Amino acid sequence: MSLRDIEIKAEKWLNDPFSKETQDKVKELHKDSKLLEDCFYKDLEFGTGGMRGIMGVGTNRINQYTLGKTTQGICNYLNKSEKGEIKVVIAFDCRNNSSYFAKIVSDVFSANKIKAYVFSELRPTPELSFAVKELGCTCGIVLTASHNPPEYNGYKVYWKDGGQIVPPIDNLLINEINNVSFEEIKFNGNSKLIEVIDKIIDEKFISNSINIAKINEVSNRDSLKVVFTPIHGTSSTIMPKVFEKIGYNKILYVEEQMKPDGNFSTVKSPNPEETEALSLGLEIAKNNSSDILIGTDPDADRLGVAVKNLTNEHIILNGNQLMAVMVNFLLDRLKSRGKLNSNQFIATTIVSTPLIEKIANYYNTDCKLCLTGFKWIAKMIEDYPKSQFLIGGEESYGIMIGDFVRDKDAITASLFACEIANNLKQNGSSIYNNLIDIYLKHGFYKEELVSITKKGKQGQIEINNIIERFKNDPPEQIGGSEVISIVDYLKSEKLDLKTNRISKVNLPKSNVIEFNTINNTKVILRPSGTEPKIKMYISVNTNLESKDDFLSKNDYLSNKIKSIIEEINL
Numbered sequence: 096m097s098l099r100d101i102e103i104k105a106e107k108w109l110n111d112p113f114s115k116e117t118q119d120k121v122k123e124l125h126k127d128s129k130l131l132e133d134c135f136y137k138d139l140e141f142g143t144g145g146m147r148g149i150m151g152v153g154t155n156r157i158n159q160y161t162l163g164k165t166t167q168g169i170c171n172y173l174n175k176s177e178k179g180e181i182k183v184v185i186a187f188d189c190r191n192n193s194s195y196f197a198k199i200v201s202d203v204f205s206a207n208k209i210k211a212y213v214f215s216e217l218r219p220t221p222e223l224s225f226a227v228k229e230l231g232c233t234c235g236i237v238l239t240a241s242h243n244p245p246e247y248n249g250y251k252v253y254w255k256d257g258g259q260i261v262p263p264i265d266n267l268l269i270n271e272i273n274n275v276s277f278e279e280i281k282f283n284g285n286s287k288l289i290e291v292i293d294k295i296i297d298e299k300f301i302s303n304s305i306n307i308a309k310i311n312e313v314s315n316r317d318s319l320k321v322v323f324t325p326i327h328g329t330s331s332t333i334m335p336k337v338f339e340k341i342g343y344n345k346i347l348y349v350e351e352q353m354k355p356d357g358n359f360s361t362v363k364s365p366n367p368e369e370t371e372a373l374s375l376g377l378e379i380a381k382n383n384s385s386d387i388l389i390g391t392d393p394d395a396d397r398l399g400v401a402v403k404n405l406t407n408e409h410i411i412l413n414g415n416q417l418m419a420v421m422v423n424f425l426l427d428r429l430k431s432r433g434k435l436n437s438n439q440f441i442a443t444t445i446v447s448t449p450l451i452e453k454i455a456n457y458y459n460t461d462c463k464l465c466l467t468g469f470k471w472i473a474k475m476i477e478d479y480p481k482s483q484f485l486i487g488g489e490e491s492y493g494i495m496i497g498d499f500v501r502d503k504d505a506i507t508a509s510l511f512a513c514e515i516a517n518n519l520k521q522n523g524s525s526i527y528n529n530l531i532d533i534y535l536k537h538g539f540y541k542e543e544l545v546s547i548t549k550k551g552k553q554g555q556i557e558i559n560n561i562i563e564r565f566k567n568d569p570p571e572q573i574g575g576s577e578v579i580s581i582v583d584y585l586k587s588e589k590l591d592l593k594t595n596r597i598s599k600v601n602l603p604k605s606n607v608i609e610f611n612t613i614n615n616t617k618v619i620l621r622p623s624g625t626e627p628k629i630k631m632y633i634s635v636n637t638n639l640e641s642k643d644d645f646l647s648k649n650d651y652l653s654n655k656i657k658s659i660i661e662e663i664n665l
Contacts, residue, residue, distance in 0.1 A: 096136050098128060105135045108152065112278050113160065120152045136552045141265060147240050147249030147625045150192060157240075157248045159199050163280040165250060166200050168272030169234060170207035170281075177233055184212040184230055184292070186223035187238040188329050188394040190248050191357035193217070196238045200250075202284030215293040217355055219329045219395030221504035222300045224257040226292070228501075229299060239394040242366035243626065245358050257501035258473025262603065297333065300506075305341050307497040308510040310428075310518050316342040319517040320385040323509070324349035324376045326365045327356040328393035330506060337510055347383060349376045349390075359393075367392050367399025368492055370411055377401060380409050387516045387526070391505040396469075397492040398505040400512050402526045405645070412526070415448035415542045418488035420526055421508070422451055423533050424515050425486050425496070426458040435460065440479065442472045442487035445584070445602075445609065446619050446632040450533070450540040451488070457537065460485070466584070466605050468624065469493055473501040490542060490632065531645055539639040541652040545631040546623070547665050558622045558629045559606075561665065565620055566608055574635070574659045576612035583608055618659065633659055 096104075108121045124131040134153025139146050139161055146165060150157045173181050185201050187193035194217070201211040212230055214223075220237050227235035235253035243249070252260045252268070260268060323338075323346050325331040331353050338346050351361050352375060359365040362372045367390045370377070380388040380401060388401040388409060401411045412420070422441060429435045440461040443451040455462035461482070465471035472487040476498050488494045493503030496511055516526050534540070549557045569581055582589045584607040587600045607621040617634040635655045639648055 098132060101132050101135045104154065105131060107277075112280070117152050117158075117160070124152065133551050141252075141260075141269060145249055145251035145259065145625075147243065147247060149246050150248050157196075157250070159196070159282075160277055160280070162196055162199060162250055163203055163282060164275050164277060165272050166203040166236075167207070167280045168275045169252070169268055170204060170209060171275065172268055172271040173209060173233060174207060180210060181208075182210040182212065182230060182232040183234045183236065184214075184223065184226045184232045185236045185238075186214045186218045186220070186226070188220070188240075189217050189327055189355035189357055190238070190240060190393065191245065192248060193238045193357070196248065196250075197236075198284075199282070200236055200238070201289050202282055203280065205285040205288035206281035206283050208285070209288065211289045212292045213289060214296075215291045217329045217332060218293075218297075219333055219391075219504075219506055220251065221396055221500045221502055221506055222296065222333065224253055224500045224502040224504075225300045225303065226296050227253050227255070227257045229296060230292075237394065241394055241396070241625070242364065242368075242392040244364060249625075253502070256473065256477050258477070259468075259470035259502060261470050261474045297336070301333065301337050301340060303499045304337055304504075304507040304510060307499060308507050308514055309341060310514040313514050313517045313521070315521075316513075316517060317345045319343070319387070319513060319520060320347075320383060321345075321513055322347045322349065322376050322380045322383070322385045322388040324352045324373070324388075324390045325395065326362060326367065326372055326390050326392060327352050327354065327359050328365065328391060328395055329355070330391040330395035330509070331355060333395070333506055334391070334509060337506060338513075341510065343513060347379055347385065349379060351375060365393050367397060368414070373399055373401060373411060377409050385409075386520060387513060389509045389512060391509060392492075395505045396503045398494070398509050398512070399492055400526075402516070404527050410527075412530070413542065414488070414490040414492040415450065415540070416530055417492065417512070418443070418490070418494060419448065419450050419454065419533055419540075420515065420530055421494060421496070421511060422486055422488065423454050424518075424529070426454065426460055429485070430458055437461075438481070439483045439485050440475070441485050442475055444468075444471070444489045445607070446621070446630075447488065447490040448540050448542050448634060449615070449617065449636075450537060453537040453540075454533070464602075466602055466607075467491075467621065469495065469503045471603075476501065490544065531639075531642055534639045534645070535642070538636050539645075539648055539652065540634060540636045541649070541656065542632065542634045543656045543660075545633070545660055545665060546626075546628045547631075548626070548628050550627045554627050558627075561629055562606060562608060562620055562622065569608075570610065570663075573610060573612050573618055574616050574655055574662065576614045576616050578610050579613050580611045581609065582611070616655075616659070618663065629665065631660075631663065631665055635659070
């Protein structure tokens with residue numbers, strides 16, 4: 096789109112139906128052509144986690160009009176496709192403007208004769224997923240931008256099953272949204288169709304969470320030293336109640352981060368993947384010799400966990416390690432109780448550690464693989480109604496246990512992490528020692544994610560060019576190991592370089608390229624669905640013969656990953 100085309104697009108925002116305040120801000124944008132371009136060169140799109148973007152004026156920003164247009168399109172679809180009373184439920188997180196945006200969204204739904212349940216204050220995203228089914232709603236909306244910086248907000252859409260939208264619903268909604276003009280948005284809400292909800296749903300969600308995560312063998316829950324932080328987010332409204340109800344009464348909370356704060360004033364980024372975000376909690380854990388530290392992201396769908404290592408230092412487990420411990424513990428416990436059967440399955444993603452498949456094979460449990468994004472794991476539950484879903488996870492610190500929630504759920508996973516830690520402690524072990532035991536049994540797998548930010552229109556072009564370059568000129572070796580297969584998920588094809596045979600990949604198309612080597616090193620490149628980033632996932636492995644070799648083998652794999660990063664040089 097040329098600059099003149101962008102200017103013409105922006106000029107439409109200088110008239111009705113846009114407010115005078117919006118018009119004034121657009122006028123200001125004309126003083127900065129680069130910023131004007133970024134605000135209008137495209138429309139915000141649905142990615143792996145819904146619609147997410149920087150707040151501000153323009154079609155490429157989160158504001159009352161882009162949210163209103165999206166909501167109006169959903170209303171149009173619902174009123175065409177659904178019969179009888181239509182109900183939706185709306186939640187919001189701690190971010191700046193989230194409650195304001197939630198009101199706009201509820202007004203648009205009610206103005207279109209759709210019943211809207213709205214949480215009275217911020218609530219975790221998994222509770223919204225639960226509420227969709229509990230209240231018999233067709234649709235659920237949560238206003239959140241997860242762990243993105245403070246200037247972001249977003250809009251996740253959930254469907255009848257409590258999972259995020261997937262084909263064909265996503266495309267049907269997008270078609271309706273694209274056909275909505277800003278003039279058509281009905282902003283004048285009907286208060287009679289808006290109902291505030293809170294305590295009853297809270298209590299039911301908490302009870303379900305405890306029923307799923309509780310380990311009956313665990314006793315004396317006060318003996319486990321726990322530090323918890325919501326990193327200024329939504330879990331502050333629920334997690335203390337969960338801990339209290341099950342009997343963890345001596346939790347040390349990071350008080351500075353218990354207060355909801357859309358500016359995330361105590362951290363650079365509210366992302367539990369990053370050590371800095373958990374630094375205050377780590378200090379408390381160190382000073383109190385705590386067994387476990389848990390931090391959840393702002394909308395409480397992902398969690399970071401830190402535990403003591405072999406030298407009693409607190410280290411943060413990565414998402415793959417946390418998933419491996421939880422999957423292994425759950426399957427081992429079910430097997431010991433005679434409750435594992437051939438009609439059950441677990442789930443993981445193509446960018447997550449192959450260790451999960453190894454664990455599943457050991458327990459003769461079906462492990463289903465899907466694209467990145469928890470919506471695909473939730474979809475599996477619908478696709479295999481005669482099978483029992485046990486647990487699913489992804490490398491980006493997301494876990495879902497059971498199916499009462501149909502999205503990653505940091506509330507239930509946080510409790511399960513405490514229960515596992517407590518069980519292991521009472522049996523003379525720990526999460527870190529348990530992880531090494533898993534490596535001894537199934538192989539030592541180590542992963543790393545490299546993210547490169549490429550902002551704006553030019554950044555998107557650069558990201559696409561990088562992926563195309565690797566598709567057109569793939570590496571013959573990675574880390575000194577021969578590449579033996581290439582998977583192009585956009586073409587749905589796997590190429591075996593030994594035989595030159597192409598096989599079909601039975602997953603939805605996605606702009607992802609995967610390289611596998613003869614020694615099972617794996618490298619995957621993909622654009623982020625929610626941020627202006629290109630992501631590279633690296634997985635390497637070796638055998639671990641004894642616990643005494645763990646540190647040297649860990650260094651070996653770390654150096655191998657480092658050399659691969661330098662070799663590929665994004």
